[in-house]
Amino acid sequence: MPLPDNNVPWPPPQLARLYGELRLDAAWYSGDRKRLAEVYRGQQHREDGRRRLWARPRHRPDDKRDGRVHIPLAGDIATTSADLLFSEPPTFTVDTTGTQDRLSELAEADGIANTLLEAAEVAAALGGVYLRATWDTSLAPRPLLTAVHADAAVPDFRWGQLAAVTFWRELASDAGTVWRHLERHEPGRVLHGLYQGGRDRLGTRVPLTEHPEVAALTDSLGPEGDAIETGIAELTAAYVPNIKPNRRHRGSPFGRSDYAAPLYDLMDGLDETWSSWLRDIRLARARLIVPDAYLRDHGPGRGASFDDDREIWQSLNIPPTENAGITLSQFAIRVAEHQATTDSIVQQAVRSAGYSAQNFGLGDQGAAVTATEVTARERRSMITRDKKSRYWGPALSHILFVMLRLDRALFTPGLVPERPRITFGDSVSEDPTSTAQTLSLLQQAQAVSTDTKVRWLHPDWDDTAVQAEVDRILTETGQAVPDPMQAGALSRHQEGREPA
Structure with a gap:
């Protein structure tokens, strides 16, 4: 399928509803009060926004002090989702030693673990994310892994699988023109197009040389003038749904955001x-109500004031029958009511998103607990993590396999590409004290070897590093003794009776 025709609506009309929902999710994720107000006052969410806090106008347009307060719970939920999945980097393994070494090199040099953290956070907010394999020989001699947000892609699905996808971005533009770069990934090739249009129209396709941000791509284009041949048969992109099904689009291949209803409410x-809590605090500030006679006159046209720091006052000419005096006005702050309401809302919100309240600091008593106890308390979060990891596994394995194939085609000719196996890291790290106590008890029971203890303490080490550490431990503790079967030969050699 070629790139879009000139002057078509953009984004495509068939995705208008989805993009509207993505704008709402993105506004909550951003934590930007202005974006929330703009979304809820927009046409798509106007009916729903009438009762929303962020759709209400200010009491006075010129009032710079806005009493509304935004708590970034949406961002916390997305960050928690990413931390549960990739706070401990996953392990990628293949059978061929040379391929394993190259894969480890790509993962470390490319910072794939950091890319996955970003992608997982965006996926939790927007319902999904795209992983893209690309390359730039002037930047690095290896394939690159990037994450593309769901609101910057127009996908083509076939039987629930991603068959092709068009990524797009807006380039530096002037007031009357919008420049867009479209990058369409198809099996075996990547097409590039530059369009000059308006806010809701793609406009006219022009040569890539018309904009400096994409002009360098012309050197890589093939004979057709708009495509780059990848040299492999696989699609150089993958879609990772956050979780399924999408309750607003049942039967669709798109993932569901962690903010799906009822989290908006x-x-x-x-x-x-x-906002009500902070309003109570503002209204509860102590104020003094004083009679007019207590005010100091500053002269005609200069008003009057009351100095609440003054210690000595002269007698005031007030009739003895008047009972007017200084009155203290200070309202109560409903701390307990607001705190209880806040905790209840947060607990219900994170429960609806599929997480345990303990992940957000609720119910945490501060006492030291073991990893087993943490897992028990956060069981709901662990279940959600396991469900999401099953969506990540196939897509991540595919894109890493594509990177290895690109690496062989472009940088490492002798490489043998294999589809990697993905092992997700433990999201709950064991306390070092608990680990030491466990290993000590196992050693006392003579139920664990030195090799096993080293592998338990350093699960990320390879066999060579583990063996070197075992040898050092045995040497330092005096447990490294020669083989008894070679003791006689060693003695004769030391006496000079037998050549070495």
Whole structure:
């Protein structure tokens, strides 16, 4: 399928509803009050926004002090999802030693673990993310892995599988023109197009040389003038759904955001509660109500004031029958009510998103606990993590295999590409004290070897590093003794009776 025709609506009309929902998810994820207000006052969410806190106008347009408060719970949920999946980097393994070494080199040099953290956070917010394999020989002698957000892609699915995808981005533009770069990934090739249009129209396709940000791509284009041949048959992109099904688009291949209903209502209610709480604090500031006679006159046209720091006051000419005096006005702050409401909303919100309240600091008593106890308390989060990891596994394995094939075609001719096996890291790190106690008890019971202890303590080490550490431990502790079967030969050699 070629790139889009000139002057078509953009984004495509068939994705208008999805993109509208992505804008709402992105606004909550950003934590930007202005973006929230713009989305809920927009046409698509206007009916729903009438009762939203962020759709309400200010009491006075010129009032710079806005009493509304935003709590970034949406960002916390997305970050928690990413931490559960990739706070401990996953392990990629293949059978061929040379391929394993090259894969480890790519993962380390490319910072793939960091890319996956970013991608997982975006996927939790927007319902999915795209992984893209690309290369730039002027930048690095290896394939590169990048994450593309769901609101910057137009996918083509076939039987629920990604068959092709068009990534797009807006380039530096002037007030009247919008420049867009479209990058379409198909099996075996990547097409590039530059369009000059408006806010809701793609506009006219022009040569890539018309904009400096994409002009360098012309050197890599093939005979057709718009495509780069990848040299492999696989698609150089993969889609990772956050979790399925998508309740708003049942039967669609798109993933579901962690913010899907009812989190919009709960997050709006949380902001409403905090706004009310802060309003109580503002209103509860102590104020003095004084009679006019207590004010000091500054002269005609200069008004009057009351100095609450003054220690000595002269007698005031007030009729003895008047009972007017200084009155202290200070309202109560409903701390307990607001705190209880806030905690209840947060607990319900994170539960609806599939997580345990302990992941957000609720119910944490501060006492030291073991990893087993943490896993028990956070069981709901662990279940959600396991479900999401099953969506990540196939896509991640595919894109790493594509990177290895690109690496053989472009940089390492002798490489033998294999589809990697993905092992997700443990999201709950064992406390060092607990680990030491466990190993000590196992050693006392003579139920563990030195090799096993080293591998337990350093699961990321290879066999060579483990053996070197075992040898050092045995030497330092005096456990490294020669083979008894060679003791006689060693003695004769030391006496000079037998050549070495």
